Amino acid sequence: xxxxxxxxxxxxxxxxxxxxxxxxxxxxxxxxxxxxxxxxxxxxxxxxxxxxxxxxxxxxxxxxxxxxxxxxxxxxxxxxxxxxxxxxxxxxxxxxxxxxxxxxxxxxxxxxxxxxxxxxxxxxxxxxxxxxxxxxxxxxxxxxxxxxxxxxxxxxxxxxxxxxxxxxxxxxxxxxxxxxxxxxxxxxxxxxxxxxxxxxxxxxxxxxxxxxxxxxxxxxxxxxxxxxxxxxxxxxxxxxxxxxxxxxxxxxxxxxxxxxxxxxxxxxxxxxxxxxxxxxxxxxxxxxxxxxxxxxxxxxxxxxxxxxxxxxxxxxxxxxxxxxxxxxxxxxxxxxxxx
Numbered sequence: 001x002x003x004x005x006x007x008x009x010x011x012x013x014x015x016x017x018x019x020x021x022x023x024x025x026x027x028x029x030x031x032x033x034x035x036x037x038x039x040x041x042x043x044x045x046x047x048x049x050x051x052x053x054x055x056x057x058x059x060x061x062x063x064x065x066x067x068x069x070x071x072x073x074x075x076x077x078x079x080x081x082x083x084x085x086x087x088x089x090x091x092x093x094x095x096x097x098x099x100x101x102x103x104x105x106x107x108x109x110x111x112x113x114x115x116x117x118x119x120x121x122x123x124x125x126x127x128x129x130x131x132x133x134x135x136x137x138x139x140x141x142x143x144x145x146x147x148x149x150x151x152x153x154x155x156x157x158x159x160x161x162x163x164x165x166x167x168x169x170x171x172x173x174x175x176x177x178x179x180x181x182x183x184x185x186x187x188x189x190x191x192x193x194x195x196x197x198x199x200x201x202x203x204x205x206x207x208x209x210x211x212x213x214x215x216x217x218x219x220x221x222x223x224x225x226x227x228x229x230x231x232x233x234x235x236x237x238x239x240x241x242x243x244x245x246x247x248x249x250x251x252x253x254x255x256x257x258x259x260x261x262x263x264x265x266x267x268x269x270x271x272x273x274x275x276x277x278x279x280x281x282x283x284x285x286x287x288x289x290x291x292x293x294x295x296x297x298x299x300x301x302x303x304x305x306x307x308x309x310x311x312x313x314x315x316x317x318x319x320x321x322x323x324x325x326x327x328x329x330x331x332x333x334x335x336x337x338x339x
Contacts, residue, residue, distance in 0.1 A: 041194065042153055042164050049153040050263065051166075053101070054229030056146040062228040063146075065205040065221060070141050079218060080143040080170050081135075082203050083191060088113060088131060092196050094189035101233060101241065103149060103167045103190040111189050120172065120186065145171040145185060148222075148229065152263055154270065161267050165193050165222045193222070231256045 042049075058067035066079045077085075086092045094111045095104060113131060117124045123137045147169040154161055169190050173183035200218035207216045207226070221227065233241045246252040 046153045047156045051151050051235040053233035054148050055232045056227055056229040058144045072135055078140055080140045081138050084138055097187040105192050142172045143170045144173050163225055231259055
């Protein structure tokens with residue numbers, strides 16, 4: 001069998017080897033999906049959805065679990081190093097970041113790993129077509145920002161709102177020195193969250209400084225929306241980012257607050273009072289009903305059944321009517337019939 005394999009043309013043998021490697025990577029991905037199931041996929045026939053793009057600053061405390069440790073410490077690595085290794089070994093695909101900032105996961109938009117390394121000056125070694133990058137050459141310390149795309153949608157089957165992260169883009173911040181205090185952002189690539197979700201379930205994270213137990217995974221971090229980020233773009237028919245129509249910083253902040261309020265108001269106003277019960281409104285309605293019941297209990301009942309007043313022939317009612325009109329009540333006499 002070895003002689004037969006060696007007798008094959010070099011091009012055919014290389015194609016067969018590449019096909020075998022791709023099958024092995026696909027099997028590994030499928031195995032990861034089975035061993036580490038993630039959240040349900042967003043239905044395609046949702047009745048309402050809005051796509052939001054956020055910018056995550058990893059220097060903030062809420063986003064710090066994505067950044068530390070900056071350099072690998074044993075088996076602990078940060079999110080960028082983890083994604084970089086998965087892309088380098090071909091387990092997940094990276095897609096080009098376009099000038100308009102929109103993501104595309106088509107086959108034509110796949111970003112070759114070698115082009116990524118050369119474009120951003122990441123040192124690598126190539127041996128028999130295999131690319132290797134040392135831990136010290138992975139620019140994880142510069143990846144202090146992320147762009148994420150999240151979809152806020154209403155699932156009519158369950159009657160609930162959900163927020164799902166659909167894409168990630170690590171951003172290198174470079175250029176800050178003694179001559180320039182502001183770094184320049186370099187968006188690297190987009191990754192499809194559904195592709196990386198099975199792998200993120202195997203990446204432990206430390207949730208806070210107060211609890212050093214790594215009892216959370218990267219998938220939990222994004223699924224539970226534990227991050228904090230500012231909106232910089234929404235999907236709109238004109239394809240504009242916020243800075244295209246917000247000339248000043250104050251206008252930008254006001255627009256971000258307006259969009260956040262729109263999302264909250266829409267959720268509250270669906271089906272009248274929203275999904276969460278309004279306890280204040282409920283208490284006021286209960287108080288109003290109790291007051292009405294109290295008033296109804298104090299009023300005499302004149303027709304719903306036979307009362308003592310009805311038995312006496314309405315004498316009490318006639319007396320009250322005459323007293324109200326100022327007239328004397330008529331004398332009522334009864335003669336006992338002789339037998």
